[in-house]
Amino acid sequence: MFLLDPGKYFTLEELERVVRSGESLAFSPAALKNIKNCRAYLDKKIASQKEPVYGVNTGFGSLCNVVIPAKDLQQLQENLVKSHACGMGEEVPRDVVKIMLLLKIRNFIYGKSAVSIETAERMLFFYNNDILPVIYQQGSLGASGDLAPLAHLTLPLLGLGEVYHEGKKTNTSDLYKKLKLKPVALQSKEGLALLNGTQFMSAYAAWCLMRSNHMNKLADLTGALALDAFLGRTDPFSDGIQNVRPHKGQIETAKAVKGFLKGSKIAAKKKEAVQDPYSFRCIPQVHGATKDVVRHVASVIETEINSVTDNPTVFPETDEIISGGNFHGQPLALAMDYLAMGIAELGSISERRTYQLISGTRKLPPFLVAKPGINSGFMIPQYTAASIVSQNKQLCSPASVDSIVSSNGQEDHVSMGANAATKCYKVVENTYKVLAIEFMNAAQALEFRRPLTSSPMIEKTVKEFRKKVAFIEQDKVMFTEIDNTLKFVKTLDLK
Secondary structure, three states: OEEEOOOOOOOHHHHHHHHHHOOOEEEOHHHHHHHHHHHHHHHHHHHHOOOOOOOOOEOOHHHOOOEOOHHHHHHHHHHHHHHHOOOEEEEOOHHHHHHHHHHHHHHHOOOOOOOOHHHHHHHHHHHHOOOEEOOEEEOOOOOOOOHHHHHHHHHHHHOOOEEEEOOEEEEHHHHHHHHOOOOOOOOOOHHHHHHOOOHHHHHHHHHHHHHHHHHHHHHHHHHHHHHHHOOOOOHHHOHHHHHOOOOHHHHHHHHHHHHHOOOOHHHHOOOOOOOOOHHHHOHHHHHHHHHHHHHHHHHHHHHHHOOOOOOOEEEHHHOEEEOOOOOOOHHHHHHHHHHHHHHHHHHHHHHHHHHHHOOOOOOOOHHHOOOEOOEOOOHHHHHHHHHHHHHHHHHOOOOOOOOOOEHHHOEOOOOOHHHHHHHHHHHHHHHHHHHHHHHHHHHHHHHHHOOOOOOHHHHHHHHHHHOOOOOOOOOOOHHHHHHHHHHHHHOOOOO
């Protein structure tokens, strides 16, 4: 059981652990007190105040000056959710939806959103019972919050929309009958609290960072394997080179590669080549820069997941309800564009190493097969890697510099952070594929160095890999080999 406590800083490492472990969530006593006190304050405030409060007893967006009678406040909130549930495109992956739920629930524990305890506990019930709303990737402008995706996240509270439960998609209404649940009756402001916020962007960002940490280690391992298979030099990874240009990521990368190659007979062999191509020689500089990007983006996202991002924000302690702009996703949009570029570069340099391995140099056979000509060998996997790298370049066109006016000019600058986040997700998935292709090529090339061996760590990894993908003697359907390699590298334990 993981306690959601407003007084405890929530790290990305904790987020990953909680999500992966399947731990249940619970509100701490402080969280429960905050939620209840804020709701009680708002109820008292709107009962005694004659002036309209945005989103509580007014319309939304450019309709902010339309006052809503007290008898219609519940209908106002339900209408808001229904009308905003207009997402399109592919479904959001369920592991991202799980993070969205967690982050939206966390948003409530600071006592600034004025949701009812019933609403908060129903969302907690969804999370703990793996009831995951069906959400679509398109629809958010990344300002006013992730309105459309969060509306789809909210629909099941009303007994509407679709959810995944026990691995199957079902109508929420049918699930409610099965579980004997009743829809939640939203009170004033609740619909707005649920729809405003950056949890769609933040969830994608958190997922991308989780995978980025693993991918950085995988890129170093794969680069080390390729370096040895190419008879590359290790002196560019020396401490002296890194210490005179001491970027943290660069130092970490050189240390990691040297660690992976410790004990390698190939690495210890005297090299004929005076220099290696940049894709090998500059691994510390390129991989290291990506590590530094991930570090910066992680600091932005950690701040975000420990923040209140809905609107208006309720401050019971100072008797204020302030309509601000914490839902604006610009910090996330810029960070996601930056992360996408950093991750894409891991793929870009990886594809170049693959190209070098199949080029017929350094006493390796062309296309890494013993009988090239009758066999195409590893010629076309490099094409595939090049295609994916090119697509990554297209996906790295920044979303954060775009904006389209909406809501009759009321929302006249938006972040497009949702597009930045979903693009980054695709870049991460793509880059895994490119690294898998390099890994497969490098493992094949290593066999041509026998009887010399690489390091015990690399030899052990390749031995495990060979249980999934055999050494290729002659042409076969390469899709199967690449797909099995992708599954292998994605699940490789690199702690």
